[in-house]
Amino acid sequence: MAETLDPYLVDLERLHAxxxxxxxxxxxFLPVATKRQALLMAASASSRAQAVLARLVGCxxxxxxxxxxxxxxxxxxxxxxxxxxxxxxxxxxxxxxEQRWHRVGLGLLGRRMSVxxxxxxxxxxxxxxxxxDLVEAPAEEWAEVLVRAEVYLVEQAVGFGPRELRRLGERLLEVVAPQWAEELERRQLEAAERAARRRTTLSVQHHGxxxxFIRARVPESVALRVTTMLEAFTNPRKENGEQAGAEADGRRVPYERRLGEAFCSLIEALDPARLPLHGGDATTLVITMDLATLTAGLGTATLADGSRIxxxxxxRLACTAGLVPAVLGTRSVPLDLGHATRLFSPGQRKALAIRDRECRADGCSMPAxxxxxxxxxxxxxxGRTDLANALLLCSHHHHLIHDDRYLHQRMPNGDLRFARRT
Structure with a gap:
């Protein structure tokens, strides 16, 4: 007696047939109009088959x-x-x-979106x-936010592809719960910046x-500063979608090679007497933020390339980099464009090195x-840029003094003592 197949298997067998x-x-040899329709139908069938597989795998x-x-x-x-x-x-x-986003699953199976x-x-x-957890929202309210967010993105899938949906997802909270959007972005950026510092690495592999081969992983703001430096040497411009540059015989030089040569030129141009880099002049950055944010030190700012910090x-960067803050008032009207003169001069840094000798954090002996x-x-x-308003801190403690998770107090000898907030 033949085994009776489950209706689910029967339907899959029919699909294979x-x-x-x-x-x-x-x-x-299909006509163009037929091929056009066949392409769309085949793509839809493929997506639905993947959706069926995903649903089956999920359970x-x-x-x-x-x-x-x-x-x-x-x-x-x-x-x-x-x-x-x-x-x-x-x-x-x-x-x-299957377990979290049922509306997405229904939309996927119902041909309203691709895999x-x-x-x-x-x-x-x-x-x-x-x-x-970052915004400390009540569980019931946050559950409603997630429902609105899922409904919104499923609806947007009708008119937008994966790339556009990814961008919508990045600003999702601004649409479904704007009251928490700024706070969440600020805390996410703070966490990302701390994680970026932990993940920062550089290795050198000699090929013989x-x-x-130099491989580095650095925070985005550092990468932007390096790019700004290198492009000062390469003077890049685009022709037909490619970066310009040619050998003396007219052969085109790949842009990656030009950046490598610019890196070599940058290293050769460094003044050894002014190392480390933060002890001298750093690259100029333009950072846009409103006056209230700048004064309070809370919120976010925008770099010249659109990155957020x-x-x-x-x-913190204002203490160590050639920073040009574009401070905005109401209606985004520029109130002030700062200058690199906000930085301590090389002479002042030398005087600080003689006076402080090392990091002024209590117990730290990092040299000046x-x-x-x-x-x-x-x-x-x-605050004034003078010796009375300055002291030396190593990079670790300079990050800490700008980290709202830590408290600091001035000791009788002028050193700073740090303590994590409880």
Missing amino acids: DLDRVVERDPV AEDVADAEGHRDVASWLTHRTHDSLTTTRRAQRLGVAC DQAQVIVAALDELACGR DGTA TAGEAR TWCEAHHLKPWSAG
């Missing part, structure tokens, strides 16, 4: 458990010889739609869900052929040559 008939047809952990596999993605990879990356991607999407769109939406919603980081000059009273609050 339909695909067999399609595969047997040669599309090469099939018992299959992996029955055969001792770590998860269903590894089981499926072993059986289909597909890449683990592909099956993991399907598993993450399926689990997300790529769903992946972007799920990532944005998951990131937003993690933001509740007269060259070395916290106001605290902007105030590796320290940065700090305004005791911030220049944004009217």
Whole structure:
């Protein structure tokens, strides 16, 4: 007696049979209008098939458990010889739609979005869900925010692709809960800046052929400063979508090589007497922020390339970089364009090095040559750039004094003592 198949399997068998008939047809000589329609239909069918797989993978952990596999993605990879990356991607999407974002799952199965769109939406919603602890929102209110956010992105998927949806997801809270948007962005940027400092690395690998491979991971603001320096040497301009530059014989020089040569020129142009870099003059940056944000040190600021940093980081950079703050008043009217004269001069830094000798944080012995000059009273609050209003701090303690998680007090000998807020 033949085994009776589950209706689910029967439908999948029928789908395979339909695909067999399609595969047997040669599309090469189809009319243009037919090809156009066939492309759209095939893309839609492919997306729905991926959606079905993701949904199935999302509820099939018992299959992996029955055969001792770590998860269903590894089981499926072993059986289909597909890449683990592909099956993991399907598993993450399926689990997300099955357990957290049901409207996304329905939209995916109902042909209202593609798998790529769903992946972007799920990532944005998951990131937003993690933001509740940062803004300390009540659980009930935050649950309503997440519902509105999911509904909004599912609706936007009708008219926008993955790239546009990713951008909408980045500013999602401004649409569904604007009362918490600024606070969440500020705290996320603070966390990102702290994480960026922890992840900062640089390694040098010598190839033995007269060259070395330098690999660095640095905060975005540092990367922008380096780019600004290098482009001063390369004087870049674009021609036909490519960066200009040519050898003496007319051959085009790749822009990456020109940046490498500019890096070499930059290193050769450094004055050894003024190292470390923060002990001398640094690259000029333009940072845009409103007056209230600048004064309070809370909120966010914008770099020249559109990157966002916290106001605290902007105030810290003001002590060490050639910073041009574009301070805005009401209706974004410029109130002031600061100048690099806000920085301590090389002569003042030498005097500070003689006076302080090392970092003035209590218990720190970092030598003066590796320290940065700090305004005791911030220049944004009217502090003067003179020796009476300055002391040396190493990079670690200079970050701490601008970190609102820490308190600091001046000791009788003039040193600073730090304590984490409780």
